[in-house]
Amino acid sequence: MIRTTPFHPRLSELNSQGLYTHWQGFLSPLRYTTAPKHEYFAVRNSVGVFDTSPLFKYRISGPDAEQLLAGLLVRDIRSCRPGRALYTLWCDDRGFVMEDGVVFRHSANDFLLTAARPNLGWLDSHRGRLRVELEDVSDDYGIVAIQGPRSRTVLSALSPETDGLGYFQHTQAKVGSTAVTLSRTGYTGDLGYELTVPADEAVAVLDAVLEAGRDHGIRPFGEEALMMLRIEAGLPLIDVDWTNSRTAWTDAQRVTPTELGMGWMLRGIDDDTRPFLGRQAIRRELAEGSSRWATVGIVVDWQHWDRLHRDAGLLPSKSEHPPPYEQMLYDAEGAPAGFVTSFLYSPVLQRHVGLARVTPALAETGTELRMEVVVNHRNTTVDVRTAPLPFFNPARKTAKP
Amino acid sequence: MSAPQYDAIVVGGGHNGLTNAAYLAKAGLRTLVLERRHLVGGAAITEELLPGFSFTTFSYALSLLRPEIIQELDLVRHGFLPLMMPSSFHPTGDGDYLLMGDDHAQNVQEVRRHSPRDADAYDRYHHDLDRVVQAVRPLLDNAPPDVFSTDPEDRVDVDWLVKHLSGVERRVMHDVVRLLTGSAADWLEDYFVHEGVKGYHASSSVIGSKVGPMSPGSGLVLLFHKMGEHDGHLGSWAFHKGGNGGFTQVLARAAEAFGAEIRLEAPVTAVLTEGERAVGVALEDGTELRAPIVVSALDPRRTFLELVDPRGLPGELVDSVERMKFRGVSAKVNFALDGLPVFPALPDTVEHYGGFLNIGPTIEYVERAFDAAKYGWYSDRPYIDAAIQSVVDPDMAPPGKHVMSCFVQYAPYELRGSDWESERERFGDRAQAVLEEHFPGFGELVLHREVVTPVDIEQHTGLTEGNIFAGEFLAPQMYFFRPAPGWSRYATPIQGYYQCGSGTHPGGCVIGSPGRLASRRVLNDVAAGRVGAHSTGTASS
Numbered sequence: 024m025i026r027t028t029p030f031h032p033r034l035s036e037l038n039s040q041g042l043y044t045h046w047q048g049f050l051s052p053l054r055y056t057t058a059p060k061h062e063y064f065a066v067r068n069s070v071g072v073f074d075t076s077p078l079f080k081y082r083i084s085g086p087d088a089e090q091l092l093a094g095l096l097v098r099d100i101r102s103c104r105p106g107r108a109l110y111t112l113w114c115d116d117r118g119f120v121m122e123d124g125v126v127f128r129h130s131a132n133d134f135l136l137t138a139a140r141p142n143l144g145w146l147d148s149h150r151g152r153l154r155v156e157l158e159d160v161s162d163d164y165g166i167v168a169i170q171g172p173r174s175r176t177v178l179s180a181l182s183p184e185t186d187g188l189g190y191f192q193h194t195q196a197k198v199g200s201t202a203v204t205l206s207r208t209g210y211t212g213d214l215g216y217e218l219t220v221p222a223d224e225a226v227a228v229l230d231a232v233l234e235a236g237r238d239h240g241i242r243p244f245g246e247e248a249l250m251m252l253r254i255e256a257g258l259p260l261i262d263v264d265w266t267n268s269r270t271a272w273t274d275a276q277r278v279t280p281t282e283l284g285m286g287w288m289l290r291g292i293d294d295d296t297r298p299f300l301g302r303q304a305i306r307r308e309l310a311e312g313s314s315r316w317a318t319v320g321i322v323v324d325w326q327h328w329d330r331l332h333r334d335a336g337l338l339p340s341k342s343e344h345p346p347p348y349e350q351m352l353y354d355a356e357g358a359p360a361g362f363v364t365s366f367l368y369s370p371v372l373q374r375h376v377g378l379a380r381v382t383p384a385l386a387e388t389g390t391e392l393r394m395e396v397v398v399n400h401r402n403t404t405v406d407v408r409t410a411p412l413p414f415f416n417p418a419r420k421t422a423k424p
Numbered sequence: 425m426s427a428p429q430y431d432a433i434v435v436g437g438g439h440n441g442l443t444n445a446a447y448l449a450k451a452g453l454r455t456l457v458l459e460r461r462h463l464v465g466g467a468a469i470t471e472e473l474l475p476g477f478s479f480t481t482f483s484y485a486l487s488l489l490r491p492e493i494i495q496e497l498d499l500v501r502h503g504f505l506p507l508m509m510p511s512s513f514h515p516t517g518d519g520d521y522l523l524m525g526d527d528h529a530q531n532v533q534e535v536r537r538h539s540p541r542d543a544d545a546y547d548r549y550h551h552d553l554d555r556v557v558q559a560v561r562p563l564l565d566n567a568p569p570d571v572f573s574t575d576p577e578d579r580v581d582v583d584w585l586v587k588h589l590s591g592v593e594r595r596v597m598h599d600v601v602r603l604l605t606g607s608a609a610d611w612l613e614d615y616f617v618h619e620g621v622k623g624y625h626a627s628s629s630v631i632g633s634k635v636g637p638m639s640p641g642s643g644l645v646l647l648f649h650k651m652g653e654h655d656g657h658l659g660s661w662a663f664h665k666g667g668n669g670g671f672t673q674v675l676a677r678a679a680e681a682f683g684a685e686i687r688l689e690a691p692v693t694a695v696l697t698e699g700e701r702a703v704g705v706a707l708e709d710g711t712e713l714r715a716p717i718v719v720s721a722l723d724p725r726r727t728f729l730e731l732v733d734p735r736g737l738p739g740e741l742v743d744s745v746e747r748m749k750f751r752g753v754s755a756k757v758n759f760a761l762d763g764l765p766v767f768p769a770l771p772d773t774v775e776h777y778g779g780f781l782n783i784g785p786t787i788e789y790v791e792r793a794f795d796a797a798k799y800g801w802y803s804d805r806p807y808i809d810a811a812i813q814s815v816v817d818p819d820m821a822p823p824g825k826h827v828m829s830c831f832v833q834y835a836p837y838e839l840r841g842s843d844w845e846s847e848r849e850r851f852g853d854r855a856q857a858v859l860e861e862h863f864p865g866f867g868e869l870v871l872h873r874e875v876v877t878p879v880d881i882e883q884h885t886g887l888t889e890g891n892i893f894a895g896e897f898l899a900p901q902m903y904f905f906r907p908a909p910g911w912s913r914y915a916t917p918i919q920g921y922y923q924c925g926s927g928t929h930p931g932g933c934v935i936g937s938p939g940r941l942a943s944r945r946v947l948n949d950v951a952a953g954r955v956g957a958h959s960t961g962t963a964s965s
Contacts, residue, residue, distance in 0.1 A: 039775070056775060057525030058510030060655075061816075068507060068665065069818045173818065238824035240815065325495050338558065341656025370655055371505060373494050 025050055028076035029165035029225030033233075037243055044246055047140070049077040052245040060343055060370060062244035063251045066211050067371055070173035070236055071244040072229070075210070075217065076165040078124075079141055083134040087153035092126065092134060094299050095149055097280055099291045103128045108191045108206055112280050112288060118304030119268035119277040120285075122261060125208055127193055127219075135160070135204075135219070139261050145269075149300075165225035168208075169232060169241075170215030170252075172419055177236040178205070178216055185216065190421040198228045210249065212256020214419040251343050254365045254378060257320065257413030259283060264364040264378055279308055282380065284318030284412060317386035320414055321352070321363060321394065323375035324406035335399045341368040341375070351395045352379060353404060360385050360392050369414065376414050377407075385409065430456045430685075431957035432717035432946065433705055434924070435692045435731065436886070438466020440931065441721030442675040442686075443939030444924040444946075446497050448719075449682035451947050453957050456713065457684060458705065460691040460886065463669075464676045466721075467885040467892065468934055470669025474872050476822040477760040480667040481876060482885060482892070484756075484811055484829040485509075485780070487652030487661040488935040489671075490565065496940075502677040503670075506654055506662035507816050509779030514627065515862045516620030517785030519769055523776050524624070539618035549615040549625070554658050556599045557650055559592045564651065564930045567941050568903045568912040603643040604899055607635075609787050611643050623786040627809065630833060632892040632932070634753045636794030637787045641898045648897060648933070661779065663813050667820065668934060695720070695731045695921055702920035705731075716920050716956040717946055721939070723887055723894035724748055724907035724927040728916070737917050744908035748901060748927075752890030753797050755835035756876035757808075757855040759828040760821070764812070765863035777815045783808035783858060793834055800840030802851050805858055807833045825871070830855060837878040837889040844877040851875060893932030894925050903929055914942035920955045922946055 026049050027035075034052065043050045051074070054062060065071040083092060092100040098111035108127045112120050124138040136142075143159045150157065169178055179185040182196040182205055193206030201224040209215035220228045233241060250260075259265060265283055266276040280288055291297065292306055308314055332339040345367045354360040361381030368375050377394070385392065388411050393404035434445045437459030449455040463469055467482040486506055494504060514522040522538065524531045536543035569581035592600070602611055608629030612622045628649035629635075629642040636642065650659040664671035676686055691708040695718050704714035720727040728734060728745045770776050784790040784807035793803035809831040814821035821827045832855045839847060852875040859866045878890030887894055895901055904912050907927045914922050924942030926932035950957045 056510065057527035057530055058508075058778070060508050060526065061510035061778060064507050064816070068505070068816075238818075240818040325491075329491075336558075338554070338653070338658065339656055343655070368655065370508065371500070373491075373500050373504065373655075 028074050029220070029222040030074045030076060030167055030229050033226045033229050034074055034243055046077040046246070047079070051077060052243070054245040054247045055243050059245060059247035062242060062248040063343070063370065065240060065242045065244060066171040066213055066248065066252055068172065069240040070169060070171035070177055071242055071248070072232065072236070073168040073170065073244055073249060074165070075168050078137045078139065078161075078166060079159070080161045080164055081136045081138065081143060081146060082158040082160045083136060083146070083155060084132055085153075085155040086132055088132050088134055088155050091146075091150060091153050091155045092136075093297055095146070096126065097285075097288045097299065097301070099294070099297055100126060100128070100134070101297070105130050106192055106194060108193055108208055110191070112283070112285055114280065114301030114305070115268045116301055116304065117268070118279050118301040118308060119271075119274075120265060120280055120283055121268050123259075127204065127206065137166075140267065163222055164219050165222050166217055166219050167225070167229055167232065168210065168215060168217045169236075170209045170211040170213055172214055173236070173239045173241075174215050175424070177232065177239055177241060180235045181231055186424055188216070189423060198231050201228050203228060210256075210258055211252040212258065212413055212415055212420060213252070213417060214422075247344065250345055251367060251369070254345065254367055254376070255369050255371065255413065255415035257284075257378065259318070259378060260365070278316065278380070279305060279314060281305075281308060281314045282316040282318065314383055316361065316380040317383045318378065318380055318412070319386050319388075320410035320412045321377045321379045321392065321407040322410045323394070324408070325374060327406045328375060331396070331398055331403065331405055337398065343367050343370060350377070352381060352407070353393045353395070354385060355391060363394060372414055376410070378412070379409070381409065428704070428714040428716055430454045430713065430715040432456070432719060433458060433713060433715040434719045434721055435695070435705060436460075436466065436721035436925065437464035437676070437686060437688075438721055438885070438925070439468050439672050439675060439934055439936060440924050440926060440939035441466070441719070442672060442679050443493060443497070443936045444719055444721060444943045445684040446675065446679035446682050447940055447943035448946060449679060449684035450497070451943070453717070453950075455679075455684040456715070457679065457686045458690045458692050458707070459686065459688050461884070462688055464686060464688070465669050465672035467881070467887060468668035468672045470667035473874060474760050477825065477827050477872065478667055478820045479758045479827060479874060480669065480813065480829050481758065481874070482756060482881060483668045483934055484813070484831065485661050486664050486668060486671060486934055487649070487654060487659070488933045489652070490935060490937050490940065491653065492565070493936040493940055497675070497678045499674055499678055502674045502681065503665070504674045505665035507665060508655060508660060508662045509816065511775055511778040512780045512782065513776040514620070514624040514782040515767065515785060516623070517789065520620070521767065521769060521776070522620060522624050523770075535621055538620055539616070542616045542618050542621045545615040552599055553647075553650055555593075555596045556603060556647060557658050559596050559600055560647070561651065562588055563903065564935075564937055567914065567945065568906070568929050570910070570913055571904055572910050603647045605640060606643045607638050607640050608642040608646045609638045609791075611646070612787070619786040619788070623784060623789065624782065626787050626790065627780070627782040627784055630790060630794065630807065631809070631831070632752075632754050633897050634749075634751050634797060634836070635898070636791040638791050639794075644899060644902070645897055663811070663816050665817060665819075667813060671934065692731065695918070697732065697736070697918055697921075700917070700919055702918050717922065717950075718920060719922040719924050719942060719946065721925045723750075723891075723925050724923070725750070725888040726886060727923050727925065727927070732918060732921065741908050741911055741917065748907060749896040749898070750837075750889035750891040751896065752837045752878040752881060752887070752892065753834045754890070754892055755832045755851065755878060756874070757830045757832050757852050758874040758876070759830065759870055760872035761812075761826040761828055761869040762871050763824065763869055764815070764826060765859070765866050765869060767863055774815055777812045779811065781808075781810040781812070783810060783862060797834035797836045800836055800838060802835045802839070802847070802854065803833070804854060806835070806855055808855060808858055810859070830859070835878055837882070844879040848875045848877055851877070894927035897932065914945040915949075
């Protein structure tokens, strides 16, 4: 039986398309209007609203909660003060990435972890004798993301706390009479916030947000727009850009944090006071330089792309919809060099871009590679160059308030 | 003679002048742009007439801009941001409407709602039109070959054209000719039966031209407005962030980043010549600036008859330019609004305000609007192409308020028995009355109204007779013949003097190609040593 989110009663009214996908057992709109690109531009140019409620949410509390998370998460939760949040991966004991999520620290002993997949059993299996309470509160809350350059203006009209909030900070606030968690987080690579709201008051909060945003062109956006936004922002997606190590069949499907482009999370890896799951393997990988891949951006040579299509009698396609398959990369000699995991035409960049995994020797920015592409039922290649991630990174995203 | 301070001087900071200057500067030429007004952009400007309300005074949307220019000039780095229009809206005059969006199948259903017979025609129509666009497109990206020349170099280009055209399918070629020579009405009647559906598709066939949809030539105007390919979608339109003035500011930043210098409030009165060679320009204040290359981004009248002494030019060229038809028929009526207008059949949504609001319900409506223009008067019920840009780009107006750009036709440059200063507000009233018909209560929303007559267009932008294309967009003034037979390849009879305005192929509209193709011509001539540019080491004198 498919489920609906706490915001669904209102958002479904605003959806003229009836076009949903299933996200972890919940209905999730692909788009609200005929023009997903318009929803995308709302985020890049004004403000958009996304229902991210299907995320799993776990409350982790108790005197040893910090210790549990410090031993499980790749990033060091001990450095995260109350009122802050961390985006982090977690790994298996071989140093392969399982999942990613955001952990909110509400107090010394009280955390909320969001995750794309169920994790309660896994968390529990590592609890041992630690004094920690674990609770699946996924159904207790809805989460709505308010994203885009106007998000601060809209939310600060509802909650004055918005104005002082720095990147990845959060606070308790009120929207109307409802107590919410207001965080400066999101999955769009833009200025944005999320409201974590008690499920039974979700619609009232959403209505207040929509009303406050009405004069700013606020509109809900669906998963099609979200895909565009997150790829431009260089944000990987589980089961698209990597496979959960726990459900992968082969090591070829698995990635390490370094291979996933998240090496920056490993800054504290040499701190012996914090053994965490996968640490030993990751240290070995770093010491031996045994990473098999590097994650980079790729940008398509627009002239070559246009020529390939025009010479074949076709209009050069510029689709903002990522293809649901990997595209292989080759080096200048035609040898396999890696693969593209997410690919689209970016309207703000006016280029075809992709998230790719390449052999580390080819990761340097500007390396010329070739990407397989099918034109008129024939396999051929188009010239691409490696590029740093994220592709789109406006100053407003992290700017101090 | 003093040493030239610049390699190239571009006269006029409209979008083609800026494009041209950016390419010249990118190639290493010391380039100066001279703009008469206090801002660059020419006819593509955004002005804050009321605090917080940004008006696109003249040009108001983007489509034809060639994608190559975006890449070659690295415009994204300088803020290029076309906000694609999610919809276009066409009231059918009977209270109903056509609302078209990005989803083809839903558009087909919308057509079918009015006319089942036209539903599959909609598919055929778009496919046929797209094929024509594909056939014609290479002509936009290359200078017109000189079919009159016997020079072997020119023959190469002529051969290219012949080869290209001979590769076009027979059927497509016939469609090309139908559109180039025929009327939009005839073309559309071959597909559709429903008057509203035809009216919707005819909407772009008369823009900026003294034709009605039943006039031969309107097919070409229709085709031209489908030639854009933003984001790979043929005929798609966008509002640039901050209006079309936002776009020309991007171009100016790109030109400056390549090293071009832009001087504002520097009206050029004449191109200086020595012998048959251009050597610089004279400004209104008497300053003389020297450069071996001068590029006019102005229209052909000004390029050939005002900036230089036409007595020094071939008589045939002067005749052609004097004969060239300008006779603008378009006006703008721009509004600051207190809120969104209400279309009674769609009271609770804004989806129909995402793009163009096409107020010309049927072909007959637009043709009747044209009738007055034939006899020297403006339409009693004009055709309006409106856009509430602040719906897509909220930064254009204060929260909850809106700006509405209305392109209004017909408004002939020359009125019989009156003048535009006397008729300005009465004309504005006519446009507003039409809006009131479709959006009852519209008048109560108006905070400010700006009427831009063809005479205003001429005075502010320098476009002769207010013709928005810098010369009418009709077959005798196209391609080989734009702006004059034998002078379609951006050079002039004066060595070192070039033309790059919308009056050259393939202008008008905000397309950039004239500026780009002219820069190619200049740089080829520099490389061949035909003109001097000190920075590149090929001195000429």
